[in-house]
Amino acid sequence: MSRIHVTTTVNGDEREYLCSPGQTLLDALRDELGMTGSKEGCGSGDCGACTVVLDGEMVCSCLVLAAEAEGRRVDTIEGVSEGSELHPIQQKFLENAALQCGFCTPGFIVASKALLEKNPNPTETEVRYWLAGNLCRCTGYDKIVRAVMDAAAELRQERTAA
Amino acid sequence: MNAPEAKGSFKFVGSRPIRPDGVEKVTGKAVFGTDYKAANMLHGAIVRSPHPHARIKSIDTSKAEAVPGVKAVVTGADFPSIEDIIVRTGESSGSALDMSTNIMAKGEALYDGHAVAAVAAVTKQAALEAARLIAVDYEVLPHVIDINDAFAAEAPKVKEGIQAADLGEGQATRPNVTMKFPMAKGDAAAAMASAAHVVSGHYSLKPVHQGYIEPHAAVATWKADGKVDVWCSSQGQFDVRGLTASVLHIDVGNVRVMPLEIGGGFGGKTTIYLEPVAALLSKKSGRPVRVAMTREEVFRATGPAPGGEIDVKLGADADGKIVAAEIDLKYSSGAFSGGDVWAGAAHSINHYAIENYAVTGWNVLCNMPKHAAYRAPGAPQINFAVECAVNDLAEKLGMDPIEMRLKNAVLPGATGPMGNTLGEIGLVECLEAAKAHPHYSAPLGANQARGVACGSWMNYGGPSTAAVALADDGSVLVTEGNPDIGGSRASMALMAAETLGVPYEKVSVTIADTGSIGYSMVTGGSRTTYATGIAVIEAAKGVINIMRERAAKMWECDAGDVEWDDGKAVCKTGDNAGKTLTLAEIAAKAGATGGPIAFENGVNPLQHLPGYGAHICDVEVDKETGNVSVVRYTVVQDVGKAIHPAYVEGQMQGGAVQGIGWALNEAYIYNKDGRLDNAGFLDYRIPVASDMPMIDTVMVEKANPGHPYGVKGVGEVPIVPPLAAVGSAVSKAVGKPMRSLPISPDKVHAALNGG
Numbered sequence: 001m002s003r004i005h006v007t008t009t010v011n012g013d014e015r016e017y018l019c020s021p022g023q024t025l026l027d028a029l030r031d032e033l034g035m036t037g038s039k040e041g042c043g044s045g046d047c048g049a050c051t052v053v054l055d056g057e058m059v060c061s062c063l064v065l066a067a068e069a070e071g072r073r074v075d076t077i078e079g080v081s082e083g084s085e086l087h088p089i090q091q092k093f094l095e096n097a098a099l100q101c102g103f104c105t106p107g108f109i110v111a112s113k114a115l116l117e118k119n120p121n122p123t124e125t126e127v128r129y130w131l132a133g134n135l136c137r138c139t140g141y142d143k144i145v146r147a148v149m150d151a152a153a154e155l156r157q158e159r160t161a162a
Numbered sequence: 163m164n165a166p167e168a169k170g171s172f173k174f175v176g177s178r179p180i181r182p183d184g185v186e187k188v189t190g191k192a193v194f195g196t197d198y199k200a201a202n203m204l205h206g207a208i209v210r211s212p213h214p215h216a217r218i219k220s221i222d223t224s225k226a227e228a229v230p231g232v233k234a235v236v237t238g239a240d241f242p243s244i245e246d247i248i249v250r251t252g253e254s255s256g257s258a259l260d261m262s263t264n265i266m267a268k269g270e271a272l273y274d275g276h277a278v279a280a281v282a283a284v285t286k287q288a289a290l291e292a293a294r295l296i297a298v299d300y301e302v303l304p305h306v307i308d309i310n311d312a313f314a315a316e317a318p319k320v321k322e323g324i325q326a327a328d329l330g331e332g333q334a335t336r337p338n339v340t341m342k343f344p345m346a347k348g349d350a351a352a353a354m355a356s357a358a359h360v361v362s363g364h365y366s367l368k369p370v371h372q373g374y375i376e377p378h379a380a381v382a383t384w385k386a387d388g389k390v391d392v393w394c395s396s397q398g399q400f401d402v403r404g405l406t407a408s409v410l411h412i413d414v415g416n417v418r419v420m421p422l423e424i425g426g427g428f429g430g431k432t433t434i435y436l437e438p439v440a441a442l443l444s445k446k447s448g449r450p451v452r453v454a455m456t457r458e459e460v461f462r463a464t465g466p467a468p469g470g471e472i473d474v475k476l477g478a479d480a481d482g483k484i485v486a487a488e489i490d491l492k493y494s495s496g497a498f499s500g501g502d503v504w505a506g507a508a509h510s511i512n513h514y515a516i517e518n519y520a521v522t523g524w525n526v527l528c529n530m531p532k533h534a535a536y537r538a539p540g541a542p543q544i545n546f547a548v549e550c551a552v553n554d555l556a557e558k559l560g561m562d563p564i565e566m567r568l569k570n571a572v573l574p575g576a577t578g579p580m581g582n583t584l585g586e587i588g589l590v591e592c593l594e595a596a597k598a599h600p601h602y603s604a605p606l607g608a609n610q611a612r613g614v615a616c617g618s619w620m621n622y623g624g625p626s627t628a629a630v631a632l633a634d635d636g637s638v639l640v641t642e643g644n645p646d647i648g649g650s651r652a653s654m655a656l657m658a659a660e661t662l663g664v665p666y667e668k669v670s671v672t673i674a675d676t677g678s679i680g681y682s683m684v685t686g687g688s689r690t691t692y693a694t695g696i697a698v699i700e701a702a703k704g705v706i707n708i709m710r711e712r713a714a715k716m717w718e719c720d721a722g723d724v725e726w727d728d729g730k731a732v733c734k735t736g737d738n739a740g741k742t743l744t745l746a747e748i749a750a751k752a753g754a755t756g757g758p759i760a761f762e763n764g765v766n767p768l769q770h771l772p773g774y775g776a777h778i779c780d781v782e783v784d785k786e787t788g789n790v791s792v793v794r795y796t797v798v799q800d801v802g803k804a805i806h807p808a809y810v811e812g813q814m815q816g817g818a819v820q821g822i823g824w825a826l827n828e829a830y831i832y833n834k835d836g837r838l839d840n841a842g843f844l845d846y847r848i849p850v851a852s853d854m855p856m857i858d859t860v861m862v863e864k865a866n867p868g869h870p871y872g873v874k875g876v877g878e879v880p881i882v883p884p885l886a887a888v889g890s891a892v893s894k895a896v897g898k899p900m901r902s903l904p905i906s907p908d909k910v911h912a913a914l915n916g917g
Contacts, residue, residue, distance in 0.1 A: 036197040037191065039425070047375055077190035078189070097806075099187055103376040103426060127851070131851040137373045137374055141819070143812060
């Protein structure tokens with residue numbers, strides 16, 4: 001089976017991989033590039049554990065073909081922190097104990113970051129609806145929602161200070 | 163060792179530090195079961211039966227073997243024949259033969275999704291292609307899914323060779339009934355006949371799935387010397403080792419299991435599905451093999467919790483004292499015996515002091531996946547029925563439902579229905595706290611109603627091993643054997659810090675593979691913080707004793723003259739009286755005073771106590787669509803002592819939301835051909851963020867005298883009361899009893915429209 005050569009930008013770095021026509025972006029990230037932070041919980045776009053940002057839009061990477069990333073920009077959980085400096089959303093997830101098993105966490109953090117970039121001051125209801133595509137079976141969502149609201153408040157403060 | 167120490171004056175216990183494994187998990191670096199890759203690894207794929215019940219006449223693997231890149235094919239015939247030994251897996255025990263047969267069908271497919279063959283190839287694509295080319299010739303046999311149908315004397319047999327239970331003289335044999343579990347006290351019939359008030363009802367529940375987000379995956383390599391290495395996520399690497407060795411019929415010492423981070427389990431990862439398959443594919447191919455499930459495979463082939471058909475009749479005197487209970491519960495364990503029905507019976511009324519009861523549990527086989535433990539296995543189903551009936555009784559008497567429960571609540575020192583003495587339990591305190599909570603008296607809006615329920619789980623202790631070692635700079639290294647499924651590394655570090663008197667940040671926690679430390683039972687049964695916590699505390703005390711000896715050597719005095727106080731050795735007598743040496747100072751001199759400082763020990767604590775909780779739920783019903791929204795929810799629970807309160811709250815919140823999902827959304831839906839119709843998260847709908855309100859928590863702390871810091875298990879109790887709390891609230895809002903779960907919008911709509 002002939003494989004497709006793809007050049008794409010992942011977390012700011014130019015990356016290349018070969019993929020088969022049916023392979024997903026999630027498979028390419030995990031299997032071809034070794035970036036296993038994005039998780040496969042369902043493979044059908046129902047759980048959000050594979051959430052990445054593609055050219056600024058939040059997507060389930062299991063629903064995007066690997067070949068579609070050609071010439072585009074992919075941002076994943078691996079690019080959320082700057083070096084060893086955690087993003088405020090990551091810090092607030094830790095402080096609020098917003099993870100138990102941690103498997104859904106990368107998807108939640110990528111999705112929450114996408115939310116706060118669009119809406120720096122979301123209501124609880126807006127947070128809950130934005131994250132409705134991310135399944136968490138451990139926490140009951142309470143501490144996740146609190147972590148995102150806390151992070152939003154901190155980011156607003158940082159912006160005011162800047 | 164068991165007297166509570168320094169109660170109420172903890173330095174670290176009860177604080178909320180960041181968990182040791184947190185950074186790895188928020189940055190995507192943590193390696194879960196689905197992330198691990200071995201060098202030169204092959205990819206596996208499993209062929210599964212499309213039939214709920216069929217004889218496997220033949221399996222032709224020739225076309226699959228001809229696919230380029232295919233290196234191995236296995237079927238049931240490749241599994242060693244083993245004797246039917248009983249193996250323990252955490253909260254339950256089961257037959258090794260059943261486990262082997264569930265992992266790979268042997269002559270007979272018993273449910274839609276039952277594995278019948280597996281292949282390994284150099285790429286995932288080649289493995290999937292080869293799996294498609296395996297030709298299985300099935301003779302389709304009659305099947306039965308529904309419990310009531312399977313219970314019938316004339317029901318088709320779920321499988322050949324069932325050991326049907328002896329139901330007593332003159333009773334017809336029921337081919338799929340494998341257990342009858344009676345539990346009785348007093349004279350229930352007479353007490354019922356003389357009761358002032360009687361309520362009764364029939365309750366139905368469908369099987370539900372644990373719904374962990376991480377699908378099962380395992381990598382195994384069968385080396386030329388006969389040793390097998392396994393990398394997988396599970397709730398217990400030691401039990402994975404034991405079960406895998408049993409199924410492969412090799413020595414336990416030849417299997418080493420490396421625990422990976424676990425993406426949720428809730429009981430469903432206390433057993434094995436893939437490890438022996440990967441091992442046998444590896445044995446045939448000579449290369450490491452990875453076998454992973456898709457979400458569809460997880461639903462079709464792994465552990466649902468039993469559905470149930472339950473009859474409850476309760477009688478009370480004029481004052482609201484429950485005088486009689488008659489309960490009949492039928493649970494299904496899938497196509498294999500075992501199951502949760504005894505635990506269901508045991509938890510039916512163990513939160514009430516009732517003098518006369520007759521409880522009968524029945525385990526029924528059906529053509530569904532082998533049941534697996536799900537958080538308080540067996541308890542939520544029966545609690546739904548009993549607690550709805552208690553609410554009916556309270557309404558009949560015009561009593562406040564919490565008052566009614568306080569009147570009947572089981573008290574410390576009572577004997578439970580299984581003959582166990584209940585120690586310092588906290589049900590009354592939970593009910594009082596629920597009654598006093600502002601939620602309980604808050605006004606309700608239009609189309610809203612409130613439900614309450616209480617319940618319990620027995621919890622467990624059991625064997626655990628832990629080691630504590632010091633590095634020469636004073637770092638403390640805790641090694642233990644229980645996978646961290648929800649923050650337990652943080653609890654272990656807190657308990658070690660508390661015992662040693664050193665800051666939490668000085669303590670690291672490693673979860674070791676089966677070759678690196680002694681046995682620990684699974685992370686399950688709400689046992690880890692209790693039992694493994696004791697192992698860690700005892701190991702830390704062992705290290706303290708060594709440090710006292712080393713300090714004595716440095717001071718040239720007796721170890722008996724050295725006390726350990728707040729992280730320091732203190733000399734009590736002689737020239738050095740009053741001098742101190744910190745843990746770091748002693749660790750730095752370890753080489754000169756006798757060698758490395760470390761202590762490992764195994765414990766088997768059994769002074770765990772059952773946990774109790776009381777839940778309050780407000781729902782709002784959309785009369786147009788029948789949709790139910792949970793608008794406010796409060797969980798009150800006796801937690802003993804919360805070591806890391808944020809993760810205890812997390813257990814309470816997460817358990818409650820799983821219970822809410824069970825009540826309103828979740829169910830296995832089989833079609834008439836016995837195939838699962840909703841094997842995905844779109845159609846098997848677990849609660850999402852927009853479905854839920856904040857979940858308020860109240861931690862009642864009534865210390866367990868059987869743990870140095872007062873710990874009681876907390877993980878399972880919170881899934882027990884929600885089904886009835888939600889169900890009773892909806893029943894009130896609708897004005898009709900809603901006794902069949904899930905209470906989906908169509909059922910509510912029908913009830914509102916005279917259905």
